Amino acid sequence: MTDLTTDTDPTPGLFTQLADLGRILRTVRSGRRILWLIGGLVAVIAVTAAAQILLNAWNQPFYDALTRKDFPAFVVQLGVFAVLAGGLLALNVGQLWLDQTLKLTLRRGIFTALLHDWMRPGQALRLSRAGRIGENPDQRLQADVDGLADLSVALGVGLFQAGLLLFSFVGVLWHHSDGLSVSILGRAVEIPGFMVWCALFYAGLASWLSWRVGRPLVAMSAERAAREADFRFEIVRVSEAAEAITLERGERVEARRIKASFARLVEVIHGVIRATVGLTWVTAGSGWFNTVAPILAAAPFYFSTDMTIGELMLVVGAFNQVQGALRWFINNFAGIANWRAILHRVMTFHRALRDLAREDCAAQPDRIRRDGAEGGVEIEGLSIVTPYVSVRLAEDPIRLAPGDRLLLKGSSGSGKTILFRTLAGLWDRGAGRIAMPQAGAVMYLPTRAYVPPGRLIDVLGYPHSAAHFPRPEVEAALQTVGLGHLMASLDVDEHWERLLSESEKHCVSFARVILNRPEWLVMDDTLPQLDPEARARIVTLLKGPLAHLGLIDIGNGGTPHGVFTRTVEIIAGEGVASAEVRA
Known part of the structure; x- marks a missing residue:
């Protein structure tokens, strides 16, 4: 699959990304x-x-x-002051509630939309093969979505608040800084809104310096997030494989990898x-200078006119509000x-998720065609290519009627x-045609059985x-596959993949087969993964209660006699080196 996008890709631009975010939010329930x-x-x-305007005006009479x-x-x-402060306190509390609720609602909306796209049938697997963009989806869905919601609201509210304060106080500052005149070539020249121009010049200079100095932080922040995700993945991987690492005495190797x-x-x-x-040199420096900047700017008025202390503090307060609004970019860079x-x-x-969905819908060359079938299975002209091995079958075509049982036999490394x-539809590079019954009529058992966390009764019904x-059917299925000793634990919520042996996990899979009653079962060398007693029990099950079941097993021929009625050899060849093909 093509490497769709990476975190360092400079496109699309900011406005395109914001438009995409807007489209996401319009599709979710929480949009309104x-x-x-x-x-x-x-x-x-x-x-x-x-x-705040009223509070600033309060400075003069006070x-x-x-x-x-x-x-x-x-x-x-x-x-x-008590009345104004009480009102502002109530407004601040209300703003906090609205702010936090908006962050949560925004996070829920973005997460819901991304999860819906990621959990489309086969989408998570396709994404995992799409290059760097498919790495660490947990970071995107958890930390990144949380950070995006939090910062979007915080910065959006801050920007609006700064803009409103600027609009509100610039008039006050302009009005109270009228009347200053300076001597130019012996002529007195009046400068309207002198304090406003001082605030604009000071904030503009500081903002430009902040942008120049801090611009590299955008790319660095993206790279840091990616490497944090890689680091966390290494730790989680070692934690999950602790038993195997201990058995192999690989602690030093793993420590080197983590380091x-x-x-x-x-x-x-x-x-x-x-x-x-x-x-920080720019932001903190301008912040400290801002302590005396309004007084320095207002000093000509104070010493050359009859301005009172109250009027001076009103002008200083208005200057600080205007300056604070104009400094929003500096403070938040x-x-x-x-x-x-x-x-x-x-x-x-x-x-990437959207492009994968489009790619999946579009007809593409060099793909194995998949069709539906009524009851039976058909395999025609099948040729599978990967970078490491190519696979075809010794017989062509293969047509199976309901209840037929086929062993596709191959040695280790033959591409089983x-x-x-x-056959499961998880790989489509190659040529030929596969016709299988509808999804609900077929179950697939991989070499490693999947056991999700949760109550055991939910695990069996998964x-x-x-x-x-x-x-009663669940209990009977559990008893049939030899896991009757777990009957009392049906309602226990656990990480069963850690508690059950590999053989028991596969027995859970066969219990699901009993419950779901599929027409076909496709296995990837599953029976050899069972211990001898469990294997004998499952073989008896396949020959008895599940004798009607159509069966395709891909293995090395170690299956007990009498399970399969037909055997076809797997023929392996050299792989096809292509950037378009990913395992």
């Missing part, structure tokens, strides 16, 4: 709720901005009362640290870089597993719910 929450936030922020030592006026202004993965992560983090330190990186990772993941995957099968 998200709009209502955004509307509520906008209203609360607007009222908060109005209250400080003038202090200057005049007017105690009654001072008490009145304290009461005004190497961590070293690659540390290398990227060092780059992030250097870029962040450079950005690191967060913006991280948001851009996460948005890119999530949207490239979404695009890839033949199993091809992928159906426990209510799909009557409990």
Whole structure:
């Protein structure tokens, strides 16, 4: 399968990714709720901005009362402050609730859409073969979606709030900084809105420096997320394979692998640290200077006019609000870089899933054709290609009637597993035609049995719910495959893949066969994975209660006598080296 996209791909652009995100949210149930929450936030922020204007205007009468030592006026202004502060407190609490609820709703919407696309039939497997974009989908669905929702709301709210404050206070600052004149060539020139121009120049210079210094953080953040995922995968892999590693005494080798993965992560983090330190010189430096900047800018007014302390504090407050709004980009540059990186990772993941779905629907050359069949199985002109081995069958065509039993026999390395995957529809590189009954009429048993976590009764009914099968039937199936000792544990919620032996896991699979009653069973050398007692029991089952079952087994011929009525040899050849083919 073609390597669709990688995290370092510079395309698509920001606006294209935002449009994709908007389309995702329009398709989920929570889309309308998200709009209502955004509307509520906008209203609360607007009222908060109005209250902050009133609070800023409160500075003048309060400080003038202090200057005049007017105690009654001072008490009145304290009461005004209490009312304004109480209202702002209630607004802040309401904004917090709306903010957190919007983050959760946005995360749920994005996650639901991505999970739906990822869990389409065969999609997760196709994605795993699609190159780097298919690595660590857990990171995309958990950490990246969480980060995208959190940062999108935080930055969006912050930007809107900054824009509203700028719009609200720039008029106040302009009005109170009128009247300053400077002498140019002996002529007095008045500069309208002097303080506004000072704030714009200062914030513009600091924003430009932040962008220049911090721009590399976008790519570095994306690379760091990818390497964090690789590092976590190595740790999880070792944890899951702890028993095998202990038996092979491979702890040192695995420790070296984990250390190497961590070293690659540390290398990227060092780059992030250097870029962040450079950005901090700009952001922190401008922040400290901002303490005296409004007073320095207002000093000409204060010393050349009859401006009072109260008016000075009002102008300083308005300057700080305007400056704070204009500094939003500076203060949030690191967060913006991280948001851009996460948005890119999530949207490239979404695009890869969408492209895979289109690729699956489109007719492509060099693919094995799959058709439906009424009851029987047909295999014609089958030729399978992989980079390592090519596979064909000694007989052609092969036509099986309901109840027929075929052994496809091959030695080790002859491509038995890839033949199993091809029959199951998990591999389609090659030529020829396979006609199988509808999906519900066929069950596939791979070499390694899959046992999901959960209650044992749910495991036996998988992928159906426990209510799909009557409990007595489940208990009878468990008894038939020799797992009657687990009867008391049917309602126990456990990680059964860790508790059951390999033979017991396969017995669970055969219990599912009994419950589902398929017309056909396709096995990948499954019977040799059972211990002798369990194998004898399953062979008796296949010859007795399941004698009507059509059977295709892909193995080396070690199956007990009398199970199969026909044998066809597997013929292996050299692989086909092609970038388009991935195992």
